[in-house]
Amino acid sequence: MLHIFCPHCGELRSEEEFHAAGQAHIARPLDPNACTDEEWGDYLFFRDNPRGLHHELWLHAAGCRKYFNATRHTISYEILETYKIGEKPSVTEAGGSEKKPVAKGVTA
Amino acid sequence: MTAVNVYKQRPDKIEGQSPLHHAGLAELVGKGKSGAGVHLREKKLLGHLTLRGDAKDPAFAGGVHKALGVELPVALTLVANGSLSLQWLAPDEWLLIVPRGEEFATEKRLREALGNELHYAVVNVSGGQTLLELSGPKVREMLMKSTSYDVHPSNFPVGKAVGTHFAKTQLVIRHTAEETWELVVRRSFADYIWLWLQDASAEFGLAIEA
Ligand SMILES: [Zn+2]
Numbered sequence: 002m003l004h005i006f007c008p009h010c011g012e013l014r015s016e017e018e019f020h021a022a023g024q025a026h027i028a029r030p031l032d033p034n035a036c037t038d039e040e041w042g043d044y045l046f047f048r049d050n051p052r053g054l055h056h057e058l059w060l061h062a063a064g065c066r067k068y069f070n071a072t073r074h075t076i077s078y079e080i081l082e083t084y085k086i087g088e089k090p091s092v093t094e095a096g097g098s099e100k101k102p103v104a105k106g107v108t109a
Numbered sequence: 110m111t112a113v114n115v116y117k118q119r120p121d122k123i124e125g126q127s128p129l130h131h132a133g134l135a136e137l138v139g140k141g142k143s144g145a146g147v148h149l150r151e152k153k154l155l156g157h158l159t160l161r162g163d164a165k166d167p168a169f170a171g172g173v174h175k176a177l178g179v180e181l182p183v184a185l186t187l188v189a190n191g192s193l194s195l196q197w198l199a200p201d202e203w204l205l206i207v208p209r210g211e212e213f214a215t216e217k218r219l220r221e222a223l224g225n226e227l228h229y230a231v232v233n234v235s236g237g238q239t240l241l242e243l244s245g246p247k248v249r250e251m252l253m254k255s256t257s258y259d260v261h262p263s264n265f266p267v268g269k270a271v272g273t274h275f276a277k278t279q280l281v282i283r284h285t286a287e288e289t290w291e292l293v294v295r296r297s298f299a300d301y302i303w304l305w306l307q308d309a310s311a312e313f314g315l316a317i318e319a
Contacts (some may be wrong), residue, residue: 009186009200010185013184015257017257017274018273018274062279063274063279064271065272066198066199067199067200
């Protein structure tokens with residue numbers, strides 16, 4: 002079982018307390034009426050499915066009931082970091098494929 | 110601007126029924142084994158208020174302090190002022206528990222202190238949940254059987270309160286004194302939790318207190 006760091010509660014919690022909620026950092030178009038059907042369809046329905054690092058939205062469903070972001074490796078399932086909504090990931094595919102030691106969000 | 114209809118939700122003349130009314134806890138008092146390892150008491154029909162707002166806004170934090178006499182607690186903690194307790198539930202959400210009958214006056218005091226300009230919420234949720242107090246030398250062992258959350262004092266000191274999984278459902282565990290814990294149980298789960306607690310406490314002996 003994984004231990005996941007909730008950035009709101011500030012501690013590692015058991016995986017069963019969480020729900021994954023899909024891809025993170027999807028910005029809603031500021032003016033939906035100005036979107037083409039394709040742009041709107043992309044926003045609504047199309048998601049990345051990378052082999053490697055993925056930034057995801059997770060919900061601490063049994064704890065504080067708040068959403069946060071997690072950077073997860075889709076092959077190893079390793080969660081490299083978790084961070085609050087509105088913050089930027091510090092581990093990215095471009096920024097560092099070499100795994101940096103992170104203080105938070107380690108798996109147990 | 111907060112425009113809400115504030116009114117007294119608990120009539121004076123109608124006696125309330127706790128979610129464990131049917132369990133007849135009052136009749137079980139004194140019938141448990143002597144030297145029971147787990148003592149259970151329902152702190153029934155208290156006033157439960159959900160408070161929401163921006164903790165970083167001094168106007169909100171200050172208003173709450175003015176109305177309640179306690180500071181907003183930080184993550185996973187609980188503060189008390191006499192018979193009133195305020196618990197962190199989430200970064201923008203707290204659970205305020207006051208004695209029975211004081212919820213309306215407390216809500217009015219909060220609204221007065223927080224004013225009309227602030228963005229906040231106070232909701233009376235008294236009917237939706239109940240508080241169970243567990244005390245005794247075997248309570249921690251009983252909790253260990255019921256939740257995967259680490260209840261060892263090194264991880265769960267007095268004054269800590271967490272929402273977590275418990276008996277395959279979800280509730281809030283509060284550590285209020287060395288051998289005393291509280292569970293905030295949702296109304297519709299109260300019967301299930303009551304049955305679970307009886308089963309989980311059986312090996313240690315369970316005594317019901319008034
Ligand atoms: Zn949390």
